[in-house]
Amino acid sequence: MTHGVATSHAPPRPQSFLRRNVFSVDHKVIGRQYLDLALVAVVTGMVLSWVMRFHLGWPETPVPGLGKLAPTGAAGGVITPEYYLALMTMHGTIMVFFVLTTAPFAGFGNFFLPIQVGAEDMAFPRINMTSFWVTLLALLVLLSAFFVGDGPPLSGWTAYAPLSAVGKDAGPGQGVGQTLWAVSIAMFCVAQLLGSLNFIATTLDLRTKGMSLARLPFATWAWFITSVIGLVAFAVLMPACILLILDRVAGTSFFIPAGLVISDRLQPHAGGSPLLWQHLFWFFGHPEVYIAILPGFGIVSQILPVFARKPLLGPRVFITCLIAIAFLSYTVWGHHMFLSGMNPLSATLFSVPTLVITIPAAIVTLLWIGTIYGARLRFTAASLFALGFVSVFVSGGLSGFFLAQPSTDIYLHGTYFVVAHFHFVMGVAAMFGIFAGTYFWFPKMFGRMMNETLGKWHFWLTFIGVYCVFMPMHYLGLAGNVRRYSAFTDDYLQPLIPLHRFITIAALFTGAAQLIFLFNLIRSRFRGPKAPDNPWEATTLEWSTSSPPPHDNFGGRPPVVSHGPNEYGGTGGGPRDYVMQADPQ
Amino acid sequence: MGKLFAVVVTVIALVSAAIFALHTWWLPPDISTHGSRIDRQLNETMIVVGILFVAAQLALAFFVWRFGVGSAATARPVKTFPGGPTPMVVLATVLVGIEILVLTFVGSKVWAGVYQTPPAPGALQIEVQAEQFAFYFRYAGSDGKFGGMHPDLMSDANENFFGLDPANDTTARDDIVVASLVIPVDQPILLQLHAKDVNHAFYVPELRIQQDFVPGMVIPLHFTATTPGKYELVCTQLCGLGHYNMRAFVEVKTRADFDQWLKEKAAAQ
Numbered sequence: 001m002t003h004g005v006a007t008s009h010a011p012p013r014p015q016s017f018l019r020r021n022v023f024s025v026d027h028k029v030i031g032r033q034y035l036d037l038a039l040v041a042v043v044t045g046m047v048l049s050w051v052m053r054f055h056l057g058w059p060e061t062p063v064p065g066l067g068k069l070a071p072t073g074a075a076g077g078v079i080t081p082e083y084y085l086a087l088m089t090m091h092g093t094i095m096v097f098f099v100l101t102t103a104p105f106a107g108f109g110n111f112f113l114p115i116q117v118g119a120e121d122m123a124f125p126r127i128n129m130t131s132f133w134v135t136l137l138a139l140l141v142l143l144s145a146f147f148v149g150d151g152p153p154l155s156g157w158t159a160y161a162p163l164s165a166v167g168k169d170a171g172p173g174q175g176v177g178q179t180l181w182a183v184s185i186a187m188f189c190v191a192q193l194l195g196s197l198n199f200i201a202t203t204l205d206l207r208t209k210g211m212s213l214a215r216l217p218f219a220t221w222a223w224f225i226t227s228v229i230g231l232v233a234f235a236v237l238m239p240a241c242i243l244l245i246l247d248r249v250a251g252t253s254f255f256i257p258a259g260l261v262i263s264d265r266l267q268p269h270a271g272g273s274p275l276l277w278q279h280l281f282w283f284f285g286h287p288e289v290y291i292a293i294l295p296g297f298g299i300v301s302q303i304l305p306v307f308a309r310k311p312l313l314g315p316r317v318f319i320t321c322l323i324a325i326a327f328l329s330y331t332v333w334g335h336h337m338f339l340s341g342m343n344p345l346s347a348t349l350f351s352v353p354t355l356v357i358t359i360p361a362a363i364v365t366l367l368w369i370g371t372i373y374g375a376r377l378r379f380t381a382a383s384l385f386a387l388g389f390v391s392v393f394v395s396g397g398l399s400g401f402f403l404a405q406p407s408t409d410i411y412l413h414g415t416y417f418v419v420a421h422f423h424f425v426m427g428v429a430a431m432f433g434i435f436a437g438t439y440f441w442f443p444k445m446f447g448r449m450m451n452e453t454l455g456k457w458h459f460w461l462t463f464i465g466v467y468c469v470f471m472p473m474h475y476l477g478l479a480g481n482v483r484r485y486s487a488f489t490d491d492y493l494q495p496l497i498p499l500h501r502f503i504t505i506a507a508l509f510t511g512a513a514q515l516i517f518l519f520n521l522i523r524s525r526f527r528g529p530k531a532p533d534n535p536w537e538a539t540t541l542e543w544s545t546s547s548p549p550p551h552d553n554f555g556g557r558p559p560v561v562s563h564g565p566n567e568y569g570g571t572g573g574g575p576r577d578y579v580m581q582a583d584p585q
Numbered sequence: 586m587g588k589l590f591a592v593v594v595t596v597i598a599l600v601s602a603a604i605f606a607l608h609t610w611w612l613p614p615d616i617s618t619h620g621s622r623i624d625r626q627l628n629e630t631m632i633v634v635g636i637l638f639v640a641a642q643l644a645l646a647f648f649v650w651r652f653g654v655g656s657a658a659t660a661r662p663v664k665t666f667p668g669g670p671t672p673m674v675v676l677a678t679v680l681v682g683i684e685i686l687v688l689t690f691v692g693s694k695v696w697a698g699v700y701q702t703p704p705a706p707g708a709l710q711i712e713v714q715a716e717q718f719a720f721y722f723r724y725a726g727s728d729g730k731f732g733g734m735h736p737d738l739m740s741d742a743n744e745n746f747f748g749l750d751p752a753n754d755t756t757a758r759d760d761i762v763v764a765s766l767v768i769p770v771d772q773p774i775l776l777q778l779h780a781k782d783v784n785h786a787f788y789v790p791e792l793r794i795q796q797d798f799v800p801g802m803v804i805p806l807h808f809t810a811t812t813p814g815k816y817e818l819v820c821t822q823l824c825g826l827g828h829y830n831m832r833a834f835v836e837v838k839t840r841a842d843f844d845q846w847l848k849e850k851a852a853a854q
Contacts, residue, residue: 082826156823162800163783163824170783171717171825257801259736261748262717262782266737274784274799308652310663314670339786341799344700348693355685362681365641366673372648374664379586379653387649391594394641395601398634405688407695408627410795411612414786414821456586464593471601475610480790482821485829490817492613492790499610569663 013551025125026551030132031111032445037136038103038434043518044143045094048087050511055079057497057504059487073151082172084486085154089173090146092157093181096288097188098139100430104295105230106135106195108437109223111445113199115542116220118208118559120552123201127194134191142184150175156484158285161255161277165247166269169262179248182241189238192230199227208541210561215581217540217565218318222298225322229287229294229329237284240277247272278340282333290329292426293393294322296433297364300386302565303440304368306538307383308375309577310569313367321360328357338406339413347406354404361397365390376569381455382536385436388463389429395467396424399474417477420470428466435462435517442521443535447548448528454520458513465510472503537578540565544582587653591646598642602635613791616812616837620793622695629691633684699794704807705773711766712777714746715785715798718827720818721746724761727851732757739781746781761850766835769843770813778804786822789835797822810837 014020021029054063062077073083114122122128145152154173155164159181168175203216203224216224243254251268255277258270305312312318334342334350368390377383399421402408412418435458442450481488481496488497534543541561545554559582567579604610615624654661666673712723712731725731732747732754739748749757768774778787780798787806788795796806820831838846 080826081829085823085826085828154826160784160823166783173826260782260800261736261739264740264742266739272801274801308663310665313666314673317670317674339795340797341802341804344696347696347700348689351693352685352689355689358685359678359681362677363674366677367670369641369644369648370666370670370673372645372652373666375648375652376661376663377587377649377653379590384586384590387590387645390645391597391642394638394645398638398641401630401634401684401688402627405626405630405692405696407623407692407699408630410696410699411623411627411790411793413795414788460589460593464597467597467601471597475604478612479610480613480788482788482819484823486826487829489830490819490832492817496610 023129025121025129027110027114027122027125027128028445028549028553030128031107031109033132034102034107034110034135037132037139038099038107039521041094041098041102041139045091045099046511046514048091048094050508051079052084052087052091053504053507055084055486056488057501079486081486082151082154085156085484086152086173086177088484089153089156089181090142093142093185094139095427096157096292097185098135098142100292100426101192101288102135103434104299104430104437105223105226105291106131106192108219108299108434108441109199109226109295110195112441112542113220113223114202114206115545115549115553116217116540117203117206118211118541118554118561119202119206120554120558122198123206124198128198131191131195131198134187134194138184138187138191141180141187145177145180145184148176148180151177153178153181158281159244159277160281161244161247161272161274162257162260165244165255165272165277166260166262166267167248169265169267171263179245182244182248186238186241186245189234189241192234193238196227196230196234199223200231203227208558208561211541211581215561215564217581218301218312218315219295219298219540221319222294222301222322225326226291226294229326230291232330233284233287233291236280240280240284243280244277275337275340275342278337279333282336283330285336286333287329289422289426290325292430293433294325296389296393296430297322299433299437299440300368300389302540303382303386303436304371305566305568306440306536307378307380307386308371308568309378310371310375311566313370313373315564315566318364318367321364324360325357328353328360332357335404335409338409344406351404351406355401358397358400358404365394365397379456380439380536381450381452381459382436382439384456384459384463385432385439388459389432389436391463392424392432392466393429395471396421396426396429400425411480412477414482415477416473416481416483419483420473420477423470423473424466428470435459438521440536441542442524443531444542444547444549446525446528447531447546448524448526449531449535450524450528451520454516458516458520461513461516462510465506465513468506469503469510472499475499534580537576539563539567539578539580541581544580587649590653591650594642594646594649598639598646602639605631605635614812615793616791616810616814616816617793618809618811619695619699622698623793626688626692626695630688633688637680699808704775704805705809708773708775708807709768710775710777711768712747712779713766713787713798714779714781715787715820716741716746716781717783717825718820718831719764720766720785720787720820720831720833722763722766722833723747724763724847724850726759726761726854728756728759730756732760734779736781747779759851759854761847761854763850765833766818767843767846768810768835768837769840770810770837772840772843773809774807776806778806783824784822785820785824785831787818788821789816789818791816792835795821810835813837813839813842
C-alpha cells in the first residue's frame with residue numbers, strides 16, 4: 001500500500017511564533033517537545049533517586065536544602081518514611097511513563113518516523129499535537145501531587161489496590177495525591193493511544209514511492225511494532241485507572257473486598273478484588289517493558305551498521321524476533337504475580353512464555369554481536385552507547401532467568417534482585433538507547449554537531465557507573481534485602497549497609513556524569529559546529545535531506561526509494577561504501 | 586578506543602561473576618525441608634546464566650577489540666559472519682531452548698513441591714493476621730478450634746487483632762494470640778494468611794518462603810523448619826509508611842520447649 005507521490009499532509013508553514021514553535025502541528029517540533037519534556041522528567045526523576053539513595057546510605061543525615069523544599073516530608077532535611085515512599089513512587093512513575101515511554105518512542109519516533117518513511121508529516125498532525133499537550137498536562141497533574149495537602153502518593157508505580165484504592169484511612173499520601181496519580185496516568189494513556197494510532201497510520205499509509213515494508217528502516221519497524229503493543233496495553237491501563245478513580249471518589253468497590261479494617265475503621269466496601277487490579281496493571285505493565293526497550297532495539301540496530309560499516313546481520317530475522325516479542329509480551333504478565341495468591345498452577349503456565357521470550361531476545365543480541373564481527377567499527381559517542389546497550393541488555397536480560405522461574409522467584413521476589421533486573425534491562429538499556437539516539441540524530445535535529453570528546457567521557461563514566469550502581473543490587477537481593485524499605489532496621493540487613501553506601505556513592509557519581517551530557521546538549525544546540533547533511537555516512541531518508549530538515553521534510557520533492565536501509569560495506573568501486581535509500585537504482 | 590572498551594567490559598564481566606561465584610553476598614543458611622531444592626535450582630540457574638553472561642560479554646569485547654578501527658579508517662574490507670544469521674538463530678534457540686526445558690521441568694517440580702502439594706496430615710495450623718504494620722499469630726488453644734473472625738470487632742485499640750467474639754463464641758475463648766510465630770522444629774506447619782487492611786507479604790529468607798497476604802482471601806502456606814533458632818519475618822509487599830518496619834520473629838523451638846511455651850500461654854488466657 002505504497003503511496004505514489006505523498007499528498008501534502010503537512011499544513012502550510014504557519015507564520016506566528018507561537019504556532020511555529022509552541023502550538024505546532026509539525027511532527028519535528030512535537031518530537032523535540034516530547035524530548036524536552038522527557039529531559040525535564042528525567043532530571044526530576046534522577047534528582048529524586050539521588051535523594052532516596054542518600055537517605056538509604058545515611059538515613060539520619062539531613063539532605064542539604066531538602067528541609068526547605070519539603071518542610072513536612074523532610075523536616076530539617078531528614079526524610080520521613082512516608083516521604084521516602086512518595087519519592088520512590090514519583091521516581092518510578094516519572095521514569096517509566098514520562099521518560100522511558102516518552103523519549104525513545106514518542107520523542108524520536110515523532111521526529112524521525114515520518115521522515116524515515118518519506119512522509120511530510122504524521123497522518124493526523126492535529127491529533128499528534130493533542131497527544132503531546134495531553135502528555136504535558138498528565139506530567140503537570142502528576143507533579144502537582146507534590147504540593148497537595150496530604151502529600152504525594154506512596155503506593156509505588158504499580159499502585160497496588162487496596163492500598164491505592166481505599167483513600168485517606170490507609171495513611172499519608174493516600175488522599176488527593178493518589179487520585180492525581182490515577183488521573184495523570186489515565187490521561188497519559190489517552191495520549192499514548194492517540195500517538196500509537198498516528199504512528200500506525202503513518203507507517204502503513206504515508207510511505208513514499210518505493211518504501212516497501214521490507215525497506216523500512218529498523219528504527220521505524222521498532223516504533224511501528226511498539227505502537228501496536230501500546231495500542232493494546234494502554235487500552236487496558238486506562239480503564240483500570242478509571243475504575244481506581246471510581247473506587248476512590250465514587251464509593252465503588254472494583255478492587256476492594258468486604259470486611260477491611262483500616263486504622264480501626266471498617267471500610268464501607270464489598271465485592272471487589274485486589275488481584276483484579278494486579279491482572280489489569282500487569283497486562284499493561286509487562287508489555288510496557290517492551291514499549292520502553294523495543295525502540296532501543298530499533299535505534300541500536302540502525303546505529304550499529306552505520307558505525308560497523310556493514311549491514312545488520314539477519315535483518316528479516318531481526319524483524320521476526322521483534323514481532324515474536326510483541327506477541328509473547330501479552331502472555332507473560334502473570335510472572336509478576338507468582339506469589340500474589342493466584343492459583344499456583346498458573347505460575348507454571350506464565351513461566352513458560354516468560355522463558356520462551358528470551359529466545360527472540362537472545363537471537364537479537366547475537367545478531368548485534370555477529371554484526372560487529374568483520375566490521376570496520378568506528379568509535380563515536382553514538383556507537384559506544386549502542387555497544388554499551390548490548391552489554392547492559394545482556395546483563396539485565398539474563399537475570400530475568402531467576403525471576404521467570406516460580407521456584408527461584410520464591411526467594412528473590414520483592415528483593416533488590418528485582419530492582420537490579422528491571423533497572424538494567426528497561427532503565428539503563430533504554431537510557432543507553434536514548435543516549436545513542438541523541439548523539440546520532442542530534443546533528444539532524446538541530447543542524448549542529450555535539451562535542452564528541454565530551455560524549456565519549458560521558459559514555460565511559462556512565463557505563464562504569466551504572467555497573468557500580470546496579471550490579472551490587474543483585475548481591476543485596478541474594479542476601480534477602482527487601483526493596484521499598486525507607487530504612488534497614490532488621491538485624492539481618494545491618495551487614496548490607498556498607499554495600500548500600502557504595503551504591504549511593506556510585507549513583508551520585510554517575511548522576512554527576514550526566515551533567516557532562518546536559519552541558520554538551522545545551523552548548524551544542526547553540527555553539528556546535530554546523531552539521532553536514534549526512535555526517536555519519538548513513539543510508540536512511542533523514543540523511544538525504546538537509547540538517548535540520550525543512551518544514552515539509554524534503555523541500556517539496558518527496559524522495560523515491562530504490563534501496564533497503566541496510567546497504568553498507570559495498571565495494572562497488574565508487575567513493576562510498578554505502579548506498580542511500582534515495583539513491584537512484 | 587575499541588581495546589579500552591574490550592578491557593572495561595571484560596573486567597566488569599569477570600569481577601561481577603567472581604563476586605557471585607565466591608558467594609561474597611549470598612543466601613543465609615537454609616532451615617527448611619524444601620529449601621535445599623530451591624537452592625539447588627538457584628545454583629543451577631546461576632551456573633548456566635553465569636556462563637552465558639561471561640560468554641556473551643567476552644564475545645562482545647573480543648569482537649570490538651578485533652574489529653575496531655581508529656580514527657584513521659583503514660581500507661580493510663568488511664566480512665560477513667560465517668554462515669550469516671543462521672548459526673546465531675540455531676545457537677540461541679538450542680542453547681536457550683535446552684536451558685528453558687531443563688529449568689522448567691526441574692523447577693516446576695520444585696515449585697509444585699512447595700505450593701501445589703497439600704500440607705502433611707497433622708500439620709500444626711496457625712492463623713496469621715497481617716495489618717499495617719504488624720503480624721499477629723493465633724493458635725487454636727486446647728479445644729483445637731479457631732473462633733470466628735468478625736471484621737466489625739477488629740480493633741488495635743482493644744488488641745482484638747482477629748476480631749474474636751469470646752462473649753458469644755466459645756471456640757474463641759481459648760484462642761492464643763501472640764506477636765511472634767513460635768513453632769516446633771521438624772513439625773509441618775500450615776499457616777492461613779489473612780490481611781486485615783491492605784496487601785502484605787510473608788518472607789523469611791532462612792525458610793526460603795515468601796507469600797503475599799491479600800485482603801479478602803485466605804491463603805494457605807505450609808513448610809517445616811529444621812533448625813531451632815530465632816529468625817526475622819519481614820513484609821515484602823508495599824503496605825504504607827511503616828512497611829520498612831513491619832516485622833516479627835519466627836522462633837523455632839524444640840518440641841519440649843514449644844509444648845512448655847504453649848502451656849504457659851494457655852494458662853495465661
